[in-house]
Each structure stands twice: as structure tokens, then as C-alpha cells.
Amino acid sequence: MMEETARRVRPPAPLRELARRALEEDAGRGDVTSELTVDEGARAAGRFVAREKLVVFGLEAARAVFHEADPEVRFSALVSEGEEVVAGTGLAVVEGSARSILAAERVALNLLMRLSGVATTTRRYVREVVGTGASVVDTRKTTPGMRRLEKAAVRAGGGVNHRFGLDDGILIKDNHVALAGGVGEAVRRARAGAPHLLKVEAEVEDLSMLEEALDAGADAVLLDNMSPEEVAEAVALARRRRPEVVVEVSGGVDLRSVRAYAEAGPDLISIGALTHSAPAADVSLEVVPC
Numbered sequence: 001m002m003e004e005t006a007r008r009v010r011p012p013a014p015l016r017e018l019a020r021r022a023l024e025e026d027a028g029r030g031d032v033t034s035e036l037t038v039d040e041g042a043r044a045a046g047r048f049v050a051r052e053k054l055v056v057f058g059l060e061a062a063r064a065v066f067h068e069a070d071p072e073v074r075f076s077a078l079v080s081e082g083e084e085v086v087a088g089t090g091l092a093v094v095e096g097s098a099r100s101i102l103a104a105e106r107v108a109l110n111l112l113m114r115l116s117g118v119a120t121t122t123r124r125y126v127r128e129v130v131g132t133g134a135s136v137v138d139t140r141k142t143t144p145g146m147r148r149l150e151k152a153a154v155r156a157g158g159g160v161n162h163r164f165g166l167d168d169g170i171l172i173k174d175n176h177v178a179l180a181g182g183v184g185e186a187v188r189r190a191r192a193g194a195p196h197l198l199k200v201e202a203e204v205e206d207l208s209m210l211e212e213a214l215d216a217g218a219d220a221v222l223l224d225n226m227s228p229e230e231v232a233e234a235v236a237l238a239r240r241r242r243p244e245v246v247v248e249v250s251g252g253v254d255l256r257s258v259r260a261y262a263e264a265g266p267d268l269i270s271i272g273a274l275t276h277s278a279p280a281a282d283v284s285l286e287v288v289p290c
Contacts, residue, residue, distance in 0.1 A: 070104075114143075138154045177203070202216075220247070
């Protein structure tokens with residue numbers, strides 16, 4: 001564990017903007033409860049505590065929340081982002097105006113719990129595939145406005161980021177195939193117009209579509225909603241036809257099945273649940289007067 005000295009560091013602009021909007025949403029016209037029950041000049045100290053085993057992520061986001069609520073509140077992290085801790089571990093401490101700490105409490109906890117949940121869920125998947133050669137990757141199934149943070153949480157958990165947005169990767173999915181008139185035609189169109197540094201990946205649902213995508217020159221293929229047995233057959237076909245092609249698996253993968261999918265031989269396993277279904281980690285903030 002690493003304990004920081006208390007410091008007033010101005011967080012990055014994107015975190016400050018997120019914190020500002022979240023605080024405005026939560027506070028509305030003001031924290032009437034604290035204004036009526038807590039003396040204006042009262043000071044307090046708070047300690048964030050993990051209430052279960054988890055992978056920590058979101059400390060810098062929490063720091064930004066307190067900074068936006070009151071730049072005079074001191075925030076000190078006691079552990080590092082990406083560190084795995086046990087129940088009872090102190091994660092960070094805050095000290096300053098009691099009203100300011102209470103005004104920021106829920107927003108800071110929401111971010112820390114959400115992002116630690118993503119990191120913890122990712123770590124569980126990553127552990128399941130150790131030794132197989134497959135990497136666990138995320139998807140674009142993220143909370144609107146939270147993608148950068150959630151994808152950072154995936155990395156903290158040991159996962160790998162897929163494309164960040166529509167502009168940094170060509171991924172031909174079922175609707176593109178339907179509108180282009182087939183997976184082969186969609187791949188050919190994409191390859192004809194793609195910048196030379198941009199790869200073309202095509203989603204396929206069976207071996208026939210796989211062969212069509214390979215013949216059209218796809219750089220990567222995404223095996224969608226296949227069983228582990230079907231994936232093994234598809235991987236073998238792809239390796240025979242185009243050994244350099246990256247093979248990705250997606251759809252129907254959970255913690256119970258991810259090992260079987262990984263042992264079928266793909267390079268990547270993309271899992272939307274890392275972000276869209278990760279349960280919030282259990283973290284509390286214990287506040288006392290000082």
C-alpha cells in the first residue's frame with residue numbers, strides 16, 4: 001500500500017467537468033439537510049473503506065468531485081488505482097469543511113463504486129483465461145458520458161480496450177451486412193475505402209459467413225454467438241486459410257463459460273458485461289467531526 005501526502009492537485013479538465021455536472025445533478029438548489037443540521041464552520045474527516053474484496057479504480061474521479069465541491073477539501077489516496085484489496089481496507093481520506101464533504105459524498109461514492117465494480121469484474125474474467133493466450137476485451141456498451149473512465153477501469157482490471165468509438169476501427173456487424181448485401185461485399189467496400197492503417201473486422205455467425213469474410217480479405221473476424229465447440233472449428237478453419245487473421249469471440253460469454261471459449265483458441269474474447277452489467281463495488285465513507 002502507498003499513502004500519499006495530502007495535496008491540493010487540480011484534476012484534469014474532463015474529470016472536473018464530469019464532477020461538476022454530477023454535483024449539479026445531485027445538489028440542485030443546495031444540500032438542505034446539511035445546511036439545517038451541520039454548523040457552517042464545522043470541519044470533518046472522512047475515510048473511504050472497502051467493504052468487500054475489490055479492485056480499486058476511481059480514486060482520481062473521487063478526488064475531482066471533492067475538488068469541484070470545495071478546492072480546500074484535502075483528499076489523500078491510501079492505495080493505488082488497480083490495486084486489489086480486501087474488505088476493511090482504507091482507500092482514501094478526506095478532510096475539510098463538513099458541509100462540503102457531505103455535499104460531495106454520494107457523487108464520489110457513486111463513481112468509486114461504479115468504476116471499482118468494472119475493474120473487479122474485469123479482473124475475475126481475466127483470471128479465468130490465464131494460460132490460454134486469449135485476451136479479455138471490452139465493448140462500446142458503456143454508460144453514456146462515462147466511456148473513457150469505464151474503459152480505463154477495464155485496463156485497471158487487466159483487460160484490453162476494444163475500439164473507443166466508431167471512428168477508430170472498422171467493425172462490420174449484422175446490420176452493415178444486411179444493408180451492404182452480404183458480408184463479403186461489406187468487407188470489399190470497407191477495404192476499398194479504408195485508410196491504410198485501419199484494419200477491417202467482420203462479424204460472422206457461421207462457417208459459411210466466415211469463409212466469405214476471409215475470402216474478401218478481412219483482417220479480423222468476430223465469431224458471434226457460437227458455442228465453444230463451434231468456435232474451435234471456426235478458429236481451425238481461419239488458421240488454415242489465413243493464419244494472420246485475428247479471431248475474436250463475442251456473445252453468450254459469462255464467467256462460467258469464458259474458460260471454455262478461451263481454450264477454443266481465439267485471440268480475443270469481447271465481453272459487454274464488463275461495463276454494462278458490472279455490479280457496483282461495496283465502498284463506504286465514514287465521516288467524523290474534527
